Amino acid sequence: MRFLPLTDAAREEIKKAIGIKDSKELFKSIPADKSFFDLAALPSALSEPELIAEFKALGRKNSFQEYLSFLGAGAYAHFIPEVVAYLSAKGEFVTPYTPYQPEVSQGNLQAIFEYQTMMTMLTGLDVANASLYDGATAVAEAVLLAVRKSGRQRVLLADSLHPETMAVVRTYTQNLPIELATVAVNEADGRVDLADLTSKLNDQTAALVFQSPNFLGVVEDSAALAQAAHQQRAYAVQAVTEAMSLAYLRPAADFAVDVVAGEAQSFGLSLGFGGPYLGFMTAREEFLRQMPGRIVGQTKDLDGKRGYVLTLSTREQHIKREKATSNICSNEAWCALRAGMYLATMGKDGLALAARDSHLHAAYFVAKAAKLKRVKVVYTKNFYNEVLLEIRKGTAEAFLATLKKKKILAGVPLSWFYPAVGNRVLLAFSEVQRCADIDRLLLAMGEHS
Amino acid sequence: MELEKLLFTKEHEWVRLEGDSAMVGITDYAQHELGDVVYVELPAPGKELKKGDPSANIESVKAVSDVFAPLSGTIGAVNPKLAANPELVNQEPYGDGFLFTMKIKQADEVKELLDHKKYEEYLRGIAGE
């Protein structure tokens, strides 16, 4: 077996050295009636060529590759430069351990330091952590952060959060003394209803958590939301599922938002059927000591030279145990490194271009969809790259099934998340589509009956 | 700072009494055991504490230690210098590196504290373990 370098001769030498005759003696402390169970039902080993064939066969059971896709809703198809794929696959980045030995981990540490810097540039906030599992858990951690920092227990969640984010926040807080309440969406503009928000904010509220661009594709009025929250000394926490929007929209710090947390899969990570992705968190300076997860900081070595280390570790579970700010240990280090690579490669201009075209393709669709008889765009302004579509006749499922026959995946039906909403579809656009692709979508929609 | 005038706990806090007010810090032994202090989290002025309650948190690079209230009472002032200069706890544990003052509630608890000689004996006991 090629992953097992001990030869039979070496095994014998080792047995002799440690004074045993049979390897079974190594497992004497395990109850004898329970050990060495029968393995006969397990599959037989595959050679490397057989393994490749096996996975090719599995790949052939997938047929999504043939479809033109407008799926988004939390995972986005953006262009990934080859140089990012090439460099991030290097063993020096893929196979190291957590950089607890900084003298031999400067490559990783500097790359994460650069990633942290870029995330603060994108959000305008002071500090970023090294990563969290994904967007939904990052928002759940932000809820816990706000509760710790404020000493208050009540958290308001905008109804326009991604439903999966909402679900994960509920799971995370289910056994903690935290009271969750939801804030309604104003159907007219797809934004958080300010009247409902004001009526629910009080002096016990730790935070308002809203998403922008929200799950309906609409960019929220962050300034108004942050202002309302701050009037009750609650924090304004912005969730993000489409990180590309950060490069097109004004940074959260401009609107006095306190924490931005979410998903950065758009920054160079392949769709990968939902994971591994990249949870990020950025916050104002005052949250630093309460932040979850690892953080890389700059320091000097014995010779006074610049170097990087994992720092402020006393917040973490390996030191503070049950008093830690989070239980996270392994995070998404490689994903963060790759995201940093992506951002550096796209650079100031490339990122702006991808971010702008993601919006413009959506705008192109919205402008032309106005002529369609069977569908209606629900929110025709202040969307970013996702568009909510209403089907005038029949269900969204039936509408999507018709388009699927034409090899188009024309979005995600809202009924998956809200069974009562049977006639709405969420479509996502990015820089990778061409106008011709969108024309094909429009044509197919026009033919739909 | 004359150590003879201080009182001590077995958790290595020191107390300097002035009437019903007490100044509190950690001992030289404690700062040495902790190593380089990088951050001190102090209680909020006005906070009510019972003897033995966690009051402040002292962080070194790889450890966090709770400081327990040596007496019951109310937090008065906290040392404003520690935010920018946590190393004072290492450099001057009995002076500029003090943590906070408190108004004490139960004078009879003072009897349970060790004087300097007893604390020194207690340290020798630890070393001999």
Add this chain to the structure above:
Amino acid sequence: MSPLPDLIFEISRDGKTAHGLGASHVQAEPAIDPGLRRAGIADFPQVSEVEIVRHYMALARLNYSLDQGLYPLGSCTMKYNPKINEKLAGSEDFQAHPYTPRELVQGNLEIMARLEEWLLALTGMAGFTCAPAAGAHGEFTGMLVIRKYLQDKGDPRRVVLIPDSAHGTNPSSAHFAGYEIREVPSNGEGIIDVDGLRPFLKDDVAALMMTNPNTLGIFEKNITAIADALHGNGSLLYMDGANLNALLGIVRPGDLGVDVMHINLHKTFATPHGGGGPGSGPVGVAAHLLPYLPVPRVVKQGGAYEIVYDAPHSIGRIKNFYGQFLVMVRALAYLCSLGRENVRRVAEDAVLNANYIRKKLQDVLDLPYPTATMHEVVFSDKNLPVKTLDIAKRLLDYGLHPFTIYFPLIVHGAMMIEPTETESKETLDEFIAVMNKILVEAREQPELLLQAPHQTPVRRLDETLAARQPVLKWRKGENL
């Protein structure tokens, strides 16, 4: 002259670019208030593609990695990451959007289902979820399952027992699941015994979290009696599977009375650590806990795979989508490569290797617990003229990665060594020779160790400075 490359921001020059997007041709006007749009991102990198490659190659050269050499980190199971698994996980065939209609991603769903089958067969549990993103996330998930199950029985309880040798994630995960922690001392053998546990078994105890083999590398041989005692008390047994590598194909935790366990795919099943993630922490449960597993779950219905969200007793969703899918692809590929012929060999070789190191070093290092150990061994720095940290740093000079240091906490100056089965005897002999050499140096030239490492790109870093005056990002003109 700094050994490190300049930061990407420092090599930026206006007008450089590394992306190949080409010009934009979209015939559309922005449909968003100008007040919501941003200007360019100040100081964002502007470098050419060539410079990107050189920058990251320079960073890569500064990293020690498993591809370069041994990583004897205790309880981390840094085993070799097979290259074919990387290629398979990177295949375009699997990069579907998570919301792709089910009938178009049957291959992906089959991968998840088959991995679960393997995990069930190797652990003897009744069901698995592959949703958790890492070991700690799995622990949290498992503790939520336990809590919901006990709540449904009308007795949620307040306390979780954790041995003093446990990893810090255990108490932290239990805490976030709403529990109070009580620490249980190990006995003189370094394990938990029923007599020691009994005083802790009050009616408010929900569960015991036990790592087995534990962080000393010792198999908790009383596990079945402990499980019985817990169950008799209405409590559950959680097993932290961080060290499952030692048991692979040898014994199934489900046969030992374990109610809930997690597995680390990035340890036991050879998926790469990535410098600290992504990991994956599937959770297995006994039959009575099946209804509580998180949603969604992949099931086979009438010949096709489905994703099922409907589970009235479930703890709910713990992560976006379905988990770390591409990590699962790698783990399944690894298991297909091993097959029934090699799974047991993995555990045997891992335990052989660890016992060889133990045998060869026990005369020169203090072995605090003489109990038989499995896949790892823990020495202490007792009676040495230098500290564990100094030995660890000196190992770096010899081109080796150190072992886990200062853990578990119950050993003074712990050195926790786990060679794994993927290291050859020749590599172990080299490591042993280097350790002996360092111990001679410790006696004869201790100052050499106190200043170590000398050969690494940077020397010892000032962690005190980093924590006292945090510099957590680059700012123009400030990071000198």
